[in-house]
Amino acid sequence: xxxxxxxxxxxxxxxxxxxxxxxxxxxxxxxxxxxxxxxxxxxxxxxxxxxxxxxxxxxxxxxxxxxxxxxxxxxxxxxxxxxxxxxxxxxxxxxxxxxxxxxxxxxxxxxxxxxxxxxxxxxxxxxxxxxxxxxxxxxxxxxxxxxxxxxxxxxxxxxxxxxxxxxxxxxxxxxxxxxxxxxxxxxxxxxxxxxxxxxxxxxxxxxxxxxxxxxxxxxxxxxxxxxxxxxxxxxxxxxxxxxxxxxxxxxxxxxxxxxxxxxxxxxxxxxxxxxxxxxxxxxxxxxxxxxxxx
Ligand SMILES: [Zn+2]
Ligand SMILES: [Zn+2]
Numbered sequence: 303x304x305x306x307x308x309x310x311x312x313x314x315x316x317x318x319x320x321x322x323x324x325x326x327x328x329x330x331x332x333x334x335x336x337x338x339x340x341x342x343x344x345x346x347x348x349x350x351x352x353x354x355x356x357x358x359x360x361x362x363x364x365x366x367x368x369x370x371x372x373x374x375x376x377x378x379x380x381x382x383x384x385x386x387x388x389x390x391x392x393x394x395x396x397x398x399x400x401x402x403x404x405x406x407x408x409x410x411x412x413x414x415x416x417x418x419x420x421x422x423x424x425x426x427x428x429x430x431x432x433x434x435x436x437x438x439x440x441x442x443x444x445x446x447x448x449x450x451x452x453x454x455x456x457x458x459x460x461x462x463x464x465x466x467x468x469x470x471x472x473x474x475x476x477x478x479x480x481x482x483x484x485x486x487x488x489x490x491x492x493x494x495x496x497x498x499x500x501x502x503x504x505x506x507x508x509x510x511x512x513x514x515x516x517x518x519x520x521x522x523x524x525x526x527x528x529x530x531x532x533x534x535x536x537x538x539x540x541x542x543x544x545x546x547x548x549x550x551x552x553x554x555x556x557x558x559x560x561x562x563x564x565x566x567x568x569x570x571x572x573x574x575x576x577x578x579x580x581x582x583x584x585x586x587x588x589x590x591x592x593x594x595x596x
Pocket of ligand 1: 445449458462541
């Protein structure tokens, strides 16, 4: 709840006029409790889980985009994708929703605010960068730990059921994995607490990134290719392709952890062999074309 009864009083308290976004935020949240505002996190997650993978479903309905498929031999039907979505939604309601509700006190302790002012662009961007770096590093180690014999067989095996992932499979995992990997996601906002809107933007971007890396497509025009050290779809797809034995590509967002700790060797060899194979196939085609006119 915002402790000012009117926009004018809020302006006086801030020492400036409210921005358009702040006025909208004031109108919506002034008379609502902090808990009610916080519960919107569930709505944000539900919308992201439901809508963000849809473009990849549409792309999958046409053969035209098959040239960008990372594992072109694997095809999923619409009913396969819908089944995956239903499983994810069940998990969402039982685990993610409940977790969000009970974690409200921890957001208060951490100091995530919901009043005015809204974060500046500088605060927003710098906090998002910090959250991504903290999540990526911590997730790397948690994920690597889940690949030990016990962790894989009891928990992480579920996420690896898709050897060729799809967008809807990004949050598809054992309930315990959702809880474990929730820690790296919340760690950034706990260390560098910001506004609740920053928190929503953070979980939206993180989930969209996970959906893209599980999409099964490597589009050359993807904007994320401009981000330094960004792993992307092909990078994480290889981790699923290798499956349970995979000791490669553990990182969730960037590639530097795998490089530093030497867990990208398998992937680098795979890329080298793939490159060589494409080169040899190209040369064989050229040779065939040449002999046609001999
Ligand atoms: Zn894994
Ligand atoms: Zn995955």
